[in-house]
Every structure is written in C-alpha cells, then in structure tokens.
Amino acid sequence: MILDSIHSPEDIRALDQNQLPQLCKELRQFLLENVSKTGGHFSSNLGVVELTVAIHRVFDTAHDRLVFDVGHQAYVHKALTGRQALFSTLRQLDGLSGFPKPHESVHDAFIAGHASNSVSVALGMARARTLQHQDYQVMALIGDGALTGGLAYEGLNNVGASGEHMIVLLNDNGMSIDPNVGALPNHLSKLRSKPAYYHFKKWYRGLFGESPSQSAIYRFNHRLKTSLKKTLWPGSTLFEDMGFTYLGPIDGHDLPRLCDMLTWAKELTGPVVVHVHTQKGKGYAFAERDPGKFHGIAPFDPETGLLKKAPGETFSSVFGKTLSDCAGEDSRICAITAAMEEGTGLTVFEQAHPERFFDVGIAEGHGVSMAAGMAKQGMIPVFAVYSTFLQRSYDMLVHDVALQKLHVVLGVDRAGLVGADGETHHGCLDVSYLTSIPGFTVLCPASFAELRTMLHQALFEIDGPVAIRYPRGGEGVFNADTSTQAxxxxxxxxxxxxxxxxxxxxxxxxxxxxxxxxxxxxxxxxxxxxxxxxxxxxxxxxxxxxxxxxxxxxxxxxxxxxxxxxxxxxxxxxxxxxxxxxxxxxxxxxxxxxxxxxxxxxxxxxxxxxxxxxxxxxx
Missing domain, CATH: 3.40.50.920 (Rossmann fold)
Structure with a gap:
C-alpha cells in the first residue's frame, strides 16, 4: 500500500510519477472505508483526489498557504498531511474535524466552514507576504458551488486589480461554472498545459522585455493574440478582463497535466486562475450517479450505497411538506433556498410548484433581498436556510426586510446545536441577532405539530417578518401542540x-x-x-x-x-x-x-x- 507510506507531503514528492495513479486509487478506497463508517462529505472529496495530490507534488503547504473553499473538500488533504490514523474519529467529539483547522496541522492555513471567502482571504495573505517581504505561494481552492456566492466575485475583482501573485484554483465540478465545450478550448488547453509551451512563453516574455521598443513589440503581439482568442473563444475572457492570467480548462483527473499546469502557475507573476474540471463522486459509482445524495451523508453500506439507518421524518421534511401544501392553497407562496433544496426539505415543494421554487446558490444575502422584493410586490416568500448560513445576510434582514416591515418568512433550519459539522455550523447565533431586529417575530416549535401550526401562523396570521427556528433531525417524546400561547x-x-x-x-x-x-x-x-x-x-x-x-x-x-x-x-x-x-x-x-x-x-x-x-x- 503506497498510502501507508505517506506521512507528510514530502513522501508524496518522493514518489515516482508512475506510482501516483495507484496512490489516487488507494485514496478513494480510503475515503470509502472511512466515510461510510463515520458519515461526512463524500462525493466532493472523491472529486479532488488528483487535484490534491498534484498540489502537494508542486507546493509545500507547510510554508505555502492553501485556503479551501468550501472546506469540506479537505479530506484528501488531511489524509496526505499526517492525519490518516485520525479518520476513525472524523466529525466526532474531540476527533478529527471535517473542515480545515489550523490547530490540527500546520498544513491547514485557515478555518473554512462557510463558502465564497477563499479568494478574499488568500489576497489578504498575499498582501501580508508582500508587506513583510516574505516568499511563499498563496492559493485559493474554490469550487463545489462556492463561486455562486457574491463575495467570491468581490475577491476576484480586487485580486485582479491588485497585481499580487496568487493562484485561484477553480474546481469546476458542474456545481458553479458552466463547462466549456468544443474543440478549440480543448486544443488550447492541451497546448497550454505542455511544459514546452510555458518554457517558450517564459523565454518569449524575457526576449521582448529588455528595452522600451522590444516591450512595445511584445505588448502589440500580446494584444493581437488576446483579441483573436476573445473572438474565437470568449469563455476565458471573464477572468482575463479582471486582470488574471487564465490557464485551462484542464481535466482535473489527469495528474501529469495538473502538475505541469500548477508548476507553470507557480512560475508566473501576478494573479493566476487555473480552471480545473473534476467529476464529483469520481471513482464510486453510486456517488457518480447521484453526487448530491453523497455530498454530506450519514454512515452507509459501501457495497450498496444505502444508508445504514433509514432516515425518518424530520423537522425539515415536515416544514417542506407543510409549505408545499399551503402553496397549493395560496398562489402567492414561493420557496427560496440557498443551494440546500434537499437539506431544507424543499424537494417536495420544487416538484409540486417548480415555477415558484428558486435556488439562488450559495448567496444568502441575495436570497433575503430577493425575498424582500417579492414581498414588496405582494407575494409571500419563504426562505428556508440553515441558521449558520443565515448569518451571512444580517444586513439584508435589517435594511431590506425589517426596516420596511415586509412579510418575509424565514424557515431557520439547523437552529441550535447540530452535531458533527462542528463550530462553523452550529446555529447558535440566530437567537441573538433575530430577536435584536425590531419588528421580527421569532417562533420556536418543539414538535412537528407545532411546526405545522406555526408555519400556518407565519404565512397567514402574522404581519411583518417572521422566523421559525427548528433543529436538525426529528422530534422526541414531546409531540403536543401548545402554539396558541406565547x-x-x-x-x-x-x-x-x-x-x-x-x-x-x-x-x-x-x-x-x-x-x-x-x-x-x-x-x-x-x-x-x-x-x-x-x-x-x-x-x-x-x-x-x-x-x-x-x-x-x-x-x-x-x-x-x-x-x-x-x-x-x-x-x-x-x-x-x-x-x-x-x-x-x-x-x-x-x-x-x-x-x-x-x-x-x-x-x-x-x-x-x-x-x-x-x-x-x-x-
């Protein structure tokens, strides 16, 4: 077993290139054996095996800074940085966290539980490096939907204008970026990933950079090439127009090409985007067919892909079913989710009322503001969102909803302690910030019956903004309905x-x-x-x-x-x-x-x- 000999990234760099495919195969088997027992984020990690191995072949993450976004893509990274033996404790009390944690390892650069912040964080690190006259690489590994969040674009815009050398690795698994198609992108991608190409380009830049006249020739040739490429292949120009050198798209499961591309990105100056196509769930047939189901999953049978414990009715499922029933009676009711359709129980709503279901991606602030606009025009928008993610939209709750006394209903899912996802995901702040906003009504059901009654109250009986907070999972012994009194x-x-x-x-x-x-x-x-x-x-x-x-x-x-x-x-x-x-x-x-x-x-x-x-x- 090659994986048994990997105790640090130095061991990966010592491997012969011919050993790397076997290492990737063993890593996927390692993930299957461990996550099937503990539960966790599975399909996203299967998709970044080769990319993570390539990163550790080219960079030294004990010194270079690798910022994950979102952090649930870090399991392979943890296995390759001395934490294989801890995977039996994954997401358990006092065990291995399911997200990057600097207290666990020098290789974890930053805590990353939420999404879309990596580019901004990485730019801060790059600027600190420059101000402190230090020398290390800075990377933001962003993907699995994180590029649907507005903060990512704020960061990209600022990075492009900064001139700082840093690398943005776009893990494009179909969750956030439309795939580039056609022969020309594939041809250019293959050309750009070859060592001879980037050595030639490096030489070419040096050749025309020694005098003002030579520099002018280089700039003219570069503009001509860029104009031609924009005409033939507009897909890459978003990042180039921002000020990035764009590399890709590249097959994220082709290790040699990945290593070549990352090596070139390392040698370039200024901001660089490396666009990598990966398959979420790669290597496990059940996850490949249904990556959403295996995104965050409870313990399961690796042979069948079936959960070891059949899921029962939950507060989330009761909320979604009740909301769908109410929407059948009132055409004003709409449902909004931030990339959590299944998690918030809204699948049944989407199937019954697709024209009134809206998934805004990982953009909770936008979701709240959109709901405010809908409410202002007479609809009854219901935003089902995890408590921990609702934190990201506090300003919109105040200015766009409460200040205008708009009838927006929040289904605050995963309120209170949620368990294995840990400190970044517990819903322990919504009580403080929601009860502090003037005009908000906050309801707290303790049973499924109370949730049904309170949702009806929130939709049809209470004016202004209303939040219903409920926990993850099912009800207990208490199943009464006492909701008629405060x-x-x-x-x-x-x-x-x-x-x-x-x-x-x-x-x-x-x-x-x-x-x-x-x-x-x-x-x-x-x-x-x-x-x-x-x-x-x-x-x-x-x-x-x-x-x-x-x-x-x-x-x-x-x-x-x-x-x-x-x-x-x-x-x-x-x-x-x-x-x-x-x-x-x-x-x-x-x-x-x-x-x-x-x-x-x-x-x-x-x-x-x-x-x-x-x-x-x-x-």
Whole structure:
C-alpha cells in the first residue's frame, strides 16, 4: 500500500510519477472505508483526489498557504498531511474535524466552514507576504458551488486589480461554472498545459522585455493574440478582463497535466486562475450517479450505497411538506433556498410548484433581498436556510426586510446545536441577532405539530417578518401542540422555575421530574415565541420563585435569558438564584447533539446538577 507510506507531503514528492495513479486509487478506497463508517462529505472529496495530490507534488503547504473553499473538500488533504490514523474519529467529539483547522496541522492555513471567502482571504495573505517581504505561494481552492456566492466575485475583482501573485484554483465540478465545450478550448488547453509551451512563453516574455521598443513589440503581439482568442473563444475572457492570467480548462483527473499546469502557475507573476474540471463522486459509482445524495451523508453500506439507518421524518421534511401544501392553497407562496433544496426539505415543494421554487446558490444575502422584493410586490416568500448560513445576510434582514416591515418568512433550519459539522455550523447565533431586529417575530416549535401550526401562523396570521427556528433531525417524546400561547406552563411547581423553548423542553421536563424526586418542586415554562417576548406572562411565572433557570443552546450574549433577567430586574423581582444555562461564549466542537448538551450542561443531568447546587446554598 503506497498510502501507508505517506506521512507528510514530502513522501508524496518522493514518489515516482508512475506510482501516483495507484496512490489516487488507494485514496478513494480510503475515503470509502472511512466515510461510510463515520458519515461526512463524500462525493466532493472523491472529486479532488488528483487535484490534491498534484498540489502537494508542486507546493509545500507547510510554508505555502492553501485556503479551501468550501472546506469540506479537505479530506484528501488531511489524509496526505499526517492525519490518516485520525479518520476513525472524523466529525466526532474531540476527533478529527471535517473542515480545515489550523490547530490540527500546520498544513491547514485557515478555518473554512462557510463558502465564497477563499479568494478574499488568500489576497489578504498575499498582501501580508508582500508587506513583510516574505516568499511563499498563496492559493485559493474554490469550487463545489462556492463561486455562486457574491463575495467570491468581490475577491476576484480586487485580486485582479491588485497585481499580487496568487493562484485561484477553480474546481469546476458542474456545481458553479458552466463547462466549456468544443474543440478549440480543448486544443488550447492541451497546448497550454505542455511544459514546452510555458518554457517558450517564459523565454518569449524575457526576449521582448529588455528595452522600451522590444516591450512595445511584445505588448502589440500580446494584444493581437488576446483579441483573436476573445473572438474565437470568449469563455476565458471573464477572468482575463479582471486582470488574471487564465490557464485551462484542464481535466482535473489527469495528474501529469495538473502538475505541469500548477508548476507553470507557480512560475508566473501576478494573479493566476487555473480552471480545473473534476467529476464529483469520481471513482464510486453510486456517488457518480447521484453526487448530491453523497455530498454530506450519514454512515452507509459501501457495497450498496444505502444508508445504514433509514432516515425518518424530520423537522425539515415536515416544514417542506407543510409549505408545499399551503402553496397549493395560496398562489402567492414561493420557496427560496440557498443551494440546500434537499437539506431544507424543499424537494417536495420544487416538484409540486417548480415555477415558484428558486435556488439562488450559495448567496444568502441575495436570497433575503430577493425575498424582500417579492414581498414588496405582494407575494409571500419563504426562505428556508440553515441558521449558520443565515448569518451571512444580517444586513439584508435589517435594511431590506425589517426596516420596511415586509412579510418575509424565514424557515431557520439547523437552529441550535447540530452535531458533527462542528463550530462553523452550529446555529447558535440566530437567537441573538433575530430577536435584536425590531419588528421580527421569532417562533420556536418543539414538535412537528407545532411546526405545522406555526408555519400556518407565519404565512397567514402574522404581519411583518417572521422566523421559525427548528433543529436538525426529528422530534422526541414531546409531540403536543401548545402554539396558541406565547408562553405556556407545562408543569406546575413552586421552588424552581425552568424556562426554555424548542426541543430543549424535553430536557427541562426530564430535569423537573428528577428534581421533584429530590424534593424540589419545579415548574416548567415553555416559550413558543421568543420575539417579541410576552414579558408580562413570563414574569407571572417567575414571581416568588427561589431559583429561575433559563435553558438555551445559544451564546449568552443577546440570549433570551439575558433579556428575561433584565425584565425581572426592571420589574423589581428579586430571585435569589437567577441562572442562565447556555453555551456562554464557547464555540461548540464536533460531536453528537447529546454529547454536546452533556458537555455544556444543557441536558437534564446538567440542569438537575445546577439547580441542586443553587438550592443547596440556601441551607
């Protein structure tokens, strides 16, 4: 096994070129064996095997800077940089992250969990290199849809004008860039990837650069060649007009040509784009046929491609089905997603109402602004988006939606702790920023029944912007519908009051039962609406309580707990033990939701322990 001998990129560079195809084959088998057990991003990594090997043949990522975009393409990179033995812990508590993490390795240049930022980050690194008079290469590996995000174009525009030498590697797997077709692009691509061509071009530039007259001849010839190429092959001119040297397109699974092209890109000056065509899911038939299904997948049987645990109904699927049913009754309802049709449960909507379904790509800010325009003209747009990605559109939520009191509905999926994707993907900020925007209504269902009712309320009964936040996965034991009230008492008690919302209500109810067995009379209050808060109703529940604990899986700053603590203080309520049980200011790592709740004291055991400690202080 060649892969067994690879402990660092130096080992890759020491290989004979004839050994590289076997290494790529072993890497794909390695991915299959490991990701099928742990789950993770699979098809995107199968597609970048040769490209990643070529990068490590030509560059030294311990010194050169490689910025991934998006970071879920980094599994092969991790396997080649000394982390093969950790793959059994991939995306698990205290294990190997599914995204680049500089604390794991010097070869990881930057944390990359979201998309479209790599070009901007890489330009910052290149400019730092220039200002510090240092010498290293800077690359942005962007693809798998990341080029649909507007920030990528802001970065490209600035890089092209900067003159800085950096390389943008476009991993074009059909998710973000239309393929170039025809004989001429293929011919020019093959020509440009040959060593003799770029050695000749380097010599040619030097030949005509020694005097003003010779430079003028070179510039004239270059303009003539460029004009001819634009006439015959306009596909490459977008980047060249921005100021890049454009190389490609090139077959991303042809290792020798990849290495030649990257070597040339390394020797050039100024901004360079290397356009690489790859096949998402390459080498595994099931992933090749359905790369979307294997994009981010749970553990599966490698022989059949079937999930080891059949997926059940989830909050996402209930949301999509309910929205589709409502759209069948009201032609104003439209659905918007940001490259997450399946993840947000909107596949059923797209099939039933294709003319009212819009996928904007990885462009959440655009999605919100487009929804605002639709709402302004009388439609009812519903933007289903992961909580962590909604962060990218905060300015649009304020200026384009809330300021104009527009009826835009947000389905805030993956709210709270989400599990294995870790710190970049937990939805732990939406409570803070959504409840801080004037005019927003924020609803928090704890069951499928409540989600259905609250979505109907958001569509037809509530004016202005509305957000419905719900977790990843399915419901638990609690399946009631208490959505007619903003705040509801689920269990009576006198000494301690537990206040929470969403599916954490199950932890609160379990904790209350355990506290009762310990002789502590405990009340449980469930908030169905966290903005605007029904402060008067909540204060009636906390009056004369000795201990009030507010349970949330979000950060403390801007939390509901802080808002309620301030309201209690204003009302003159004196509570001996006011406890905010949340993440404080800690970014939660990878791990299952249950593991993370336990680590941060957000499960029933943690609540019981905290309340008992507080009550014991009175004795």
């Amino acid at each position: 705040a509801v008492r689920l269990k009576d008690g006198r000494q301690a009051v537990l206040i929470t919302y969403g599916t954490l209500v199950e932890q609160a109810l379990s904790a209350a039962e355990e506290l009762e067995r310990s002789g502590i009379s405990t009340r449980v209050v469930k908030l169905n609406r966290i903005a605007p808060l029904d402060t008067a109703a909540i204060l009636r529940e906390t009056e004369r309580a000795k201990t009030v604990l507010i349970l949330e899986d979000c950060f403390e700053n801007g939390s509901v707990g802080q808002q309620l603590a301030a309201a209690m203080e204003e009302a003159g309520q004196c509570c001996p033990h006011m406890i905010l049980q949340n993440l404080k200011d800690h970014f939660a790592p990878e791990g299952t939701v249950d593991q993370l709740r336990h680590r941060f004291g957000l499960d029933a055991d943690g609540v019981v322990k905290t309340v008992k400690e507080a009550m014991s202080c009175e004795q």
